Amino acid sequence: MNVIITKGIEKTYNPKTIPVHALQGVDLTIKKGEFTAIVGPSGSGKTTLLNIIGGLDRPTSGYIEVGGKDISKLSDNQLIDFRRENIGFVFQAYNLIPVLTAKENIEFIMLLQGIPKAQRDKRTLELLHAVGLDDKINKRPIELSGGQQQRVAVARALASKPAFILADEPTANLDSLSTVNLLDIMANLNMQEHITFVFSTHDQRVIDRARRVVTLEDGVISSDVYVDQ
Amino acid sequence: MLFRLAWRNIWRNKRRTLITAASVFFAVFLASSLACIQKGTWDHMLDNVVNYYFGYVQVHADGFWDDRSINNLMTYDPQDFKQHLSDQVSDVVPRLESFALASVGDQTKGVMLVGIDPEKEDALTSISNRLVQGRMIADHGLLVGEGILENLKIKLNDTMILISQGYHGANAANQYPIVGVVHFASPELNKQLVMMPLAQAQDFFGTNNNQLTSLVMNIQAKEAVPEVLTTLESSLAEDPLEVMDWESMMPELTQAKALDTAGANIMLLILYIIISFGIFGTILMMTKDRAYEFGILVSIGMRKGKLMFMLWLEIVMIGLIGALVGIGVSMLLVKYFELNPIKLTGEFASAYEAFGMEPLLPAAFDIPVFLFQALAVLIITTVMATYPAYVLWKLKPVEAMKN
Numbered sequence: 001m002n003v004i005i006t007k008g009i010e011k012t013y014n015p016k017t018i019p020v021h022a023l024q025g026v027d028l029t030i031k032k033g034e035f036t037a038i039v040g041p042s043g044s045g046k047t048t049l050l051n052i053i054g055g056l057d058r059p060t061s062g063y064i065e066v067g068g069k070d071i072s073k074l075s076d077n078q079l080i081d082f083r084r085e086n087i088g089f090v091f092q093a094y095n096l097i098p099v100l101t102a103k104e105n106i107e108f109i110m111l112l113q114g115i116p117k118a119q120r121d122k123r124t125l126e127l128l129h130a131v132g133l134d135d136k137i138n139k140r141p142i143e144l145s146g147g148q149q150q151r152v153a154v155a156r157a158l159a160s161k162p163a164f165i166l167a168d169e170p171t172a173n174l175d176s177l178s179t180v181n182l183l184d185i186m187a188n189l190n191m192q193e194h195i196t197f198v199f200s201t202h203d204q205r206v207i208d209r210a211r212r213v214v215t216l217e218d219g220v221i222s223s224d225v226y227v228d229q
Numbered sequence: 230m231l232f233r234l235a236w237r238n239i240w241r242n243k244r245r246t247l248i249t250a251a252s253v254f255f256a257v258f259l260a261s262s263l264a265c266i267q268k269g270t271w272d273h274m275l276d277n278v279v280n281y282y283f284g285y286v287q288v289h290a291d292g293f294w295d296d297r298s299i300n301n302l303m304t305y306d307p308q309d310f311k312q313h314l315s316d317q318v319s320d321v322v323p324r325l326e327s328f329a330l331a332s333v334g335d336q337t338k339g340v341m342l343v344g345i346d347p348e349k350e351d352a353l354t355s356i357s358n359r360l361v362q363g364r365m366i367a368d369h370g371l372l373v374g375e376g377i378l379e380n381l382k383i384k385l386n387d388t389m390i391l392i393s394q395g396y397h398g399a400n401a402a403n404q405y406p407i408v409g410v411v412h413f414a415s416p417e418l419n420k421q422l423v424m425m426p427l428a429q430a431q432d433f434f435g436t437n438n439n440q441l442t443s444l445v446m447n448i449q450a451k452e453a454v455p456e457v458l459t460t461l462e463s464s465l466a467e468d469p470l471e472v473m474d475w476e477s478m479m480p481e482l483t484q485a486k487a488l489d490t491a492g493a494n495i496m497l498l499i500l501y502i503i504i505s506f507g508i509f510g511t512i513l514m515m516t517k518d519r520a521y522e523f524g525i526l527v528s529i530g531m532r533k534g535k536l537m538f539m540l541w542l543e544i545v546m547i548g549l550i551g552a553l554v555g556i557g558v559s560m561l562l563v564k565y566f567e568l569n570p571i572k573l574t575g576e577f578a579s580a581y582e583a584f585g586m587e588p589l590l591p592a593a594f595d596i597p598v599f600l601f602q603a604l605a606v607l608i609i610t611t612v613m614a615t616y617p618a619y620v621l622w623k624l625k626p627v628e629a630m631k632n
Contacts, residue, residue, distance in 0.1 A: 051627050056528055056627050057627045077533075080527060080531070080532050080533070081530065081532070083528065083529070083530045084529065084530020084531075091525070091630075095522075097234070097522075098241065099234060099237035099238055099240075099241060100234065104233075108234075109529060109530060111230050112531055112535070113530075156529070160530070
């Protein structure tokens with residue numbers, strides 16, 4: 001089952017002044033349960049592609065279908081709702097809400113979804129357990145290490161039961177041990193729960209764990225390799 | 230959770246929140262205290278002038294109030310007049326008033342001479358409570374304002390000679406003993422008012438015993454004035470009488486109050502403009518500092534409307550913290566000055582007295598004044614919140630997260 005389909009995606013910044021062609025006709029299909037790393041040098045268009053797949057940015061041209069829906073036709077508010085219901089985000093800088101505890105950060109998405117409190121509480125505890133942070137439930141981000149914060153971010157991304165998770169350089173700010181822990185957690189979720197992960201990364205440790213590596217160069221896919229683990 | 234989130238967010242930068250709340254606090258505190266003192270002072274003055282003498286509604290012969298002539302009298306039949314009254318009028322107080330020269334020894338001063346029904350007058354103005362010397366008049370003698378004693382250098386039980394023009398040009402002159410001295414809160418009345426029994430005044434001015442210059446309506450509640458006025462006006466439309474409320478009898482008082490209130494409102498406006506800039510500064514910083522965070526929240530699925538509401542909550546919370554503390558502290562202060570009015574002395578006191586006002590600044594503990602302040606802060610913060618609303622409306626998550 002295809003989770004993401006892009007056809008001829010182009011993205012040009014500053015089209016009226018000095019055009020920068022960030023993506024130049026990207027065709028990509030991601031299937032459910034994939035553990036995909038999008039790699040490439042800086043400026044190759046990884047983040048732009050991730051932003052477009054995640055509905056955070058719109059392509060200049062091309063077709064994009066996420067979860068069976070053509071998201072290029074959605075209004076801003078519909079896109080926000082779509083992201084909330086279908087996509088989990090993990091950012092490089094964790095980006096937790098600083099005034100909320102670990103539990104509240106995870107719960108927040110479900111609150112936006114209108115899920116009843118009892119269900120929210122149950123799922124939050126399950127997710128915290130899944131990322132190994134049962135004992136940090138009431139800690140605020142500032143009281144957690146970088147690795148722990150990123151694990152909370154993963155739990156938050158999973159909270160809405162999304163179709164897939166987009167992770168933009170998730171290990172860029174982590175030490176080796178935290179990186180390994182995080183990758184273990186994500187790989188387990190992928191294997192056991194069949195959650196689809198798409199990363200953009202420079203990190204070889206992430207690339208080594210990916211089962212598919214898509215390489216972007218100057219806005220085009222230069223290679224797309226499935227790796228046997 | 231939005232409330233919790235907003236509440237916690239405002240304490241992320243404690244110093245900024247406290248400074249903004251403090252500016253609101255000072256504005257609200259000053260605005261409420263000044264408004265209450267101003268209102269209290271005016272209420273007190275109106276009470277002195279209106280309730281203690283003029284009454285809220287009077288009936289006269291047509292044109293009397295303008296010319297104040299003893300020749301322009303109305304004929305009063307108590308039984309007949311009752312039919313014109315609404316239930317809100319508990320009694321009708323008759324008066325015959327004109328001007329006279331009061332003379333004692335070689336001192337002569339102009340006074341306002343009023344013939345009254347002592348019992349009814351007492352029920353209206355509680356004049357017996359303000360006796361400082363002597364007794365109430367019954368059927369003979371004079372009650373004089375305390376200031377007249379000083380002006381004419383006389384004392385209780387002295388005889389005062391009164392000279393005036395009587396009805397239809399008759400000479401009016403007689404002498405009467407001073408049987409009581411009254412303190413009026415209004416310095417103007419204190420220095421001018423001389424009262425005598427109505428029958429004695431009618432005899433002095435040479436009028437018939439059913440002729441009067443004015444009827445004062447004894448109204449229990451100030452709020453009933455419009456109803457009493459309307460009833461009398463429609464009922465007496467065919468009679469050659471004028472019905473006037475205190476505002477039309479003393480337009481200068483109403484105008485002075487309006488002028489004073491307008492001045493105070495301009496001050497309040499300036500005060501609120503200043504705090505608006507303070508709040509706006511905070512909002513600007515808050516919006517700029519958190520653009521990245523807004524980008525994240527929108528990315529993960531928070532609708533911009535909800536985010537705007539959360540920001541509005543934060544701004545309103547900061548405003549209300551300042552406003553509620555300001556209201557609380559000003560309530561205490563206002564209550565204190567309501568119970569212990571500020572007594573002006575020296576030049577300030579003289580200036581007040583020159584305008585016929587008692588040199589007192591009591592505060593009025595008026596709940597709507599406080600509620601207005603809270604409402605004003607709510608409106609200001611809501612208006613100010615349009616800026617972050619605009620920023621959020623234009624926000625593109627990718628660009629916000631780049632910063």
